[in-house]
Amino acid sequence: MVHNSEADWVSRFADDVIAEAERRAPGRAIVCASGISPSGAIHLGNFREIMTPHLVADEIRRRGLECVHILSWDDYDRFRRVPQGIDPAWSEHVGKPLTSVPAPPGSDHPNWAEHFKAPMTAALAELGIEVTPISQTAQYTSGVYRRQILHAMRERATIDAILARYRTKVKQQEPPAGEGTDAADTADTADDGDGDGVASAGYFPYKPYCSVCDRDLTTITSYDDETTELTYVCACGHSETVYLSEHNRGKLVWKVDWPMRWAHEGVLFEPSGVDHHSPGSAWVVGGEIISEVFRAQRPIGPMYAFVGITGMAKMSSSKGAVPTPADALEIMEAPLLRWMYARRKPSQSFKIAFNQEIQRTYDEWDALERKIAGGDGQSAEIAYHRSVATAGGALPATPRPLPxxxxxxxxxxxxxxxxxxxxxxxxxxxxxxxxxxxxxxxxxxxxxxxxxxxxxxxxRTRIREEPDVTRLASLDEPQRESLRLLLDGLDAHWSLDGLTSLVYSVPKVQAGLPADAAPTPEVKTAQREFFVLVYELLVGRDTGPRLPTLLLAVGAERVRKLLGA
Structure with missing residues (x-):
C-alpha cells in the first residue's frame, strides 16, 4: 500500500502519528483519542469525532503496531439546558453532572449520560469500532486526576495569563454559541460551557460541585496552596471548606481539563470540530496550556468539517433533531456508513442521505464493489477496504447484495x-x-x-385492487396494441432482465424497429408515454418503482387483470 497517496488521508496521518510516537515515546503503545459529551443524542456530526481517530488507529494496527483508541465520555460535564420535548421540571437539574441527572422519562438507564451513551455504544459495536471507554465521572470521583488538579491550582497564575491573551480577542472575534456552525455539529461541545474559572477572589481552574445541591453554581472564595484548604459558596446558599487533596466532587474547567488529559493519557492523535479552532477556543488555548503548565505536547489534531443531512422524514431516537449513527444503521449497512467517512478527508464536508438520494449512494457503492472485483478500484479501493474490514476482521455483509x-x-x-x-x-x-x-x-x-x-x-406504492374500467375504455388502438404486446411477452420474459428488455422493446416494435434497435428520439418519447400508461393502470399514478420490478411484484395474473386482458 502507498502510504503517501494524496487520496489516502488515513495512511498519511498514520505515517505522521507513528513518526511522532517514535520521537516522543518510542516503544510505548500509540494513543488516539475521541471525546464525546453525552448531553443529548450523539449525532452523525459528532460521529466524525470517533470515526476519524478510529480509521487512523485501525491503520496503525494493520501495520502491526500497538495502538489504543480511547473514548473519553465527558459524562462529568454539567447539564446545561433542558432539551425540547423534555419536561421543563428537569431545569432543577441544570448545573449537575450528567451522571447525576435522571434519565429522560421512560428510559431504562440509571441517568442522563448512560441513556445517551447506550445507543452509541451499540452502534460502535455494529460498526466494528474498538475503543477503550473512559468515564470522566469515574476518573474525577475516584481521584485519578488529583495530582494534576493540585498542579493546575498551583499554576493558576500561569493559566490565567494564557487565558488573558485571548479573552478580549474572543469577545471581538468569536460568534455567539451556535452561530457560524452547521446544525449537525452544534450539540454541546463543552467548549467554554463551564467558564474559564475567573472569580472575585482570583482565578481558579477548578470548579467544585456543591455537596448539598450537586450543582456547579459555586464560587471559590479562598484557597491555600500549602494545606490545599479550599472554601466555596454556592448559589443555593451552602458554604463549605474542603481539602482539595481529598476532595473528589469537582472538575477542572474545560480549557484546562482537555490539555491535562492529553498529557495524562499521552494522546498522540485527536481531531476536533471547527468550533474548537476559533480564537480562544479550547484547542488553541490548550496547546499553550499543555506546553507551559503540563510540560507536554499537544496531539496531532486535524480539524474536521461538517456532516450534513439530506432528508429526515420520521426520525426515531433523535426525536426530530439531527439523526444519530443508530438512525443511519437502521437504513444502511455498517460498511456503507463507514465508507462515507473513510472516503472524505476530515477537512471535507459531506452529506448523508436519508431521502431518495440513499438509493444513488448505494448505486455508487455497488458500482465501486464491481470495479474492485474487476481489479479496477484505483484510489477508491483503499477507502473501500477500510469500510468492509478492520484490523480485527471483516464486517458482516449481505451475501446477495441486490440493488x-x-x-x-x-x-x-x-x-x-x-x-x-x-x-x-x-x-x-x-x-x-x-x-x-x-x-x-x-x-x-x-x-x-x-x-x-x-x-x-x-x-408509497398502492397497487389497484380492480381495473380502471373508465381509463381502459378510453384507450386508442395504438395504446391497446402496446398493452397486447406487453401481455403477450410476459411469460417468455418473466425475470428482471427479461421484463426490462420487454418494456423497452414494445414502443420499438410498434414503430417497426427490431426489439434490440437503438432508440430514436421518437421512440424514447413513445417509451415514456407507454410507461406512464402502464403506471396509471397499475398504481393510479404516472410514476412509481422501476416498471420491471413493479410487474414482478404485481404478478403476471394480476397484471393481466389490471391491464384489461
Missing part, C-alpha cells in the same frame, strides 16, 4: 410481507434464484425500514 432501490421497491409494494417479497426476489433472476430472504439480509431489512420510516405516505 437497494430494487429491494426498497419490493418492500414498498408488498408492505413488507415476507412470502410476497421472497416470491418477487426469487423471480428477479430465475437462473440463480434467491431461496431465502437471509441471502439478501441485512440490506433488505435496511431498505424495508427506509420505506417504512422515510418515505411519505403519499409516495
Amino acid at each position: 437497494y432501490r430494487t429491494l426498497a421497491s419490493i418492500a414498498d409494494i408488498t408492505t413488507g410481507e415476507e412470502d410476497q417479497m421472497l416470491r418477487i426476489i426469487r423471480d428477479l433472476n430465475p437462473d440463480i434464484p434467491v431461496t431465502s430472504l437471509d441471502e439478501v439480509r441485512p440490506r433488505l431489512d435496511c431498505a424495508r425500514r427506509w420505506v417504512n420510516t422515510q418515505v411519505p405516505d403519499d409516495q
